[in-house]
Amino acid sequence: MTITATMVKDLRESTGAGMMDAKKALVETNGDMEAAVDWLRTKGLAKAAKKADRIAAEGLVGVAVAGGRGVAVEINSETDFVGKNADFQTLARGITEAALGVADVDALKAADLGGKTVETALSSAIAIIGENMTLRRMASVQGEAVASYVHNAAADGLGKIGVLVAVNGADNGIAKQIAMHIAATNPLALSEADLDPVVLERELAVQTAKALEENAASAKPKPDAVIQNNIIPGRMKKFVAESTLMGQAFVMNPDITVEQAAKDAGVTVVGFVRMACGEGIEKEKEDFAAEVAKTLKG
Incomplete structure (x- = not known):
């Protein structure tokens, strides 16, 4: 090739x-x-x-919470100008609130928004604003209490990164702190049991090859049993701790894990969502002047 x-x-x-x-x-x-x-x-x-998770596409992530349910919705636009547009923000907020009553993105597109379906309202906005927009995805969590956090907020409940945390127990503010932690650390899963087996298998292959290669190049090689029974499991344990929310060191107090922080606060974290605008989407890069010119051309 x-x-x-x-x-x-x-x-x-x-x-x-x-x-x-x-x-x-x-x-x-x-x-x-x-x-x-x-x-x-x-x-x-x-x-x-x-x-x-390279962030390339523009738009907004909206979050909304009602009772024990929280939703996050991503709506993409071609340029950042639209994300700052008041009409677009109003539309995004309305779509996010509509998401509280549906189960998935397909149902959300068919949901009512001011007498129109969400899909029709979005199409109308495209015609008015003159830029393509898409309702890309939604996610939700449920628990006895749900907290939300928006990073790089453009308006109330709207921003570039939206986080939801669901807990069981009396939330005294710890859920919001954990949501802020998630925005910063982007864990792959809640706990080791929730990690994708494919991710674990791939990491094990990498750590095994790396440990064996390092040992072969060492002036004082360790016995194979030490590599297989100590070094590789140790590295995998570290990977799991760093990749899972429960295993991570809590940003508010790095001396304890998030799991311990939740336990000390009397709650159990039962789910979370971290949604970043444009996550996983590749977009052709343009300089600022080209972006302005493109916008002016309509």
Whole structure:
């Protein structure tokens, strides 16, 4: 497979590796980007385990809570100008509130919003504002209490990152603190039991290859039993702790885990949602002048 300069550039940006290392990784893995990331991690050349959540698309995430249910909705637009538009914000808030009464995004599109369906209201807004917009996704949580938090807020309940935390027990403010923690740390799952088995399997393969390679290059190699029974399990334990909400060190008090903080507050975290605008969407980059010109052209 031909390795292009764009492929090398993308791998460098996603891992922080050097240009030659990125090129070699792509050559070794026949251009498979995901495998190349793992190859770099095995060699200790990647600065981050993942950057799959690159934020590119514009728009807003809205959050709303009623009783023991919270919803988060993402509505995308072509430019950041629209996200700052008061009419768009009103529409986004209305759609988010409508989401409280439905189960999924398909039902949300058919839900009533001022005498129209949400889908029709969005189409009308596109015609007026003159820019494509999409209702991309929604998610919800339920518990005895639900707290929300919006990071980079554009208006009340609207911003670039929306977080919901559901707890059982009498919430004394800890759920909001945990929501702020989630916005900052972006855990993969609530606990180890909730982690995707594929993610665990991939991490185990990377840590095993890395540990064996490091040991082979060491002046004083450790017995294979030490590698298999101590080093690799230790690294996996650290990965699980750093990747799960319950295992992470609480940003408000790094001496304890989030699980301990919740326990000390008398609540149990039963679910969370972290939704970032544009997460997982690639968008062609434009400079500011080009974006303005495009907007003026309509």
